[in-house]
Amino acid sequence: MDLSELTTLRVGGPATELLAPPSPAELVETTLGVWATGDDWLVLGGGSNVVVADDGFDGSVIRVTTRGIERLESAPGAVLLKVQAGEPWDGVVAHAVDRGWAGIEALSGIPGSSGAAPIQNIGAYGQELASSLEAIEFLDYLSGELRRMPAEELELGYRTSALKRGRRGLVVSIELRLTGNADAMSAPVSYPQLATALGVGLGDRLPLSEVRGAVLALRAAKGMLLDATDPDSVSAGSFFTNPIVSTEFARGLPVDAPRWPVEPNEGEPVVSPLEIFRPENLPAPPAAVDRGVKLSAAWLIEHSGITRGFRLPGSRAAVSSKHTLALVNTGGATAAEIGELARYLQTRVLGAFGVILQPEPLLVGVDV
């Protein structure tokens, strides 16, 4: 079977071996078995954030299909859930919203599996997994050990984690900490576009189901909901992350370029020079930390002259007609065509603004 059948962008050739262990115990056993061979391996959930090369993957693909949502004991008011890695993420959100548990409602409609959610710390409409993730059950490639890893160890940041940055292993399950409240109200709405859609102010709370409904509608309008009837949803979601640049660099950009301050957990960690700890240097002046500025990748692409629906001559890969940040397979596109379009957009943005866009999905044998 070609991996194009298991990925939402519908590109990618076959893997040498394709495994789909049915239970958590078999998932662990199979994965350890694959690791023991020394062959290359790849964990695949819903395939919504990967781009696989046309000649496929020379190794074992372990598909995670294990299901289950279990409520664990917790303090009153808190709801602790253990979710198996293969459980579809949006089903978990629906489960929580139906029961009046708040914390992940703005993450409604994100495709893929729960086990992949921590990899890039999924986020949308002002919420991120980081604020609800308690721990993961992790099979560590380096030690072969299966253990509960607290979320702090994952160093979750803007669309990143220690796992995305190269710590290899398998997420077997995740633990979420949600808030139970009798009136089933959401967390405060913190995203202007969502607040506008709901007709409320920032910081307001609303019934969970209303927030979920509004998020799903906003996502559908952007082709960001997997929908067999929407050709713009044949994508890997946002193809590029929003770049983080220094404040000084951002000052040189056009005044209308959107920019946001970088939150403490988003940018690179700030390292103090050792000198600061010398007695003569104490007390250190409380210098303001410049964490940089986050730019809008969609704005940069649009203002480099690329319009929605853009495609290179003869190519079946295109920029989504609803959202400049998604690259779509309009039918029969190859991974090479997707890569070619992605590189073209990068070149345009680099030429216009001096910013190198970084791809968000995992690229398997594809050069961008």
Ligand SMILES: Cc1cc2nc3c(=O)[nH]c(=O)nc-3n(C[C@H](O)[C@H](O)[C@H](O)COP(=O)(O)OP(=O)(O)OC[C@H]3O[C@@H](n4cnc5c(N)ncnc54)[C@H](O)[C@@H]3O)c2cc1C
């Ligand atoms: C239409 C669309 C909209 C999207 N919108 C958003 C959005 O709003 N916000 C957002 O953050 N993302 C979004 N995405 C990206 C994607 O949905 C998320 O990254 C999702 O978490 C990927 O899940 P998956 O199971 O499909 O992972 P896959 O694509 O199968 O894998 C992604 C990565 O995770 C690894 N991985 C998967 N499962 C495991 C596991 N159990 N253990 C270890 N590693 C694992 C893979 O090896 C790979 O590196 C969107 C994608 C699409 C197609």
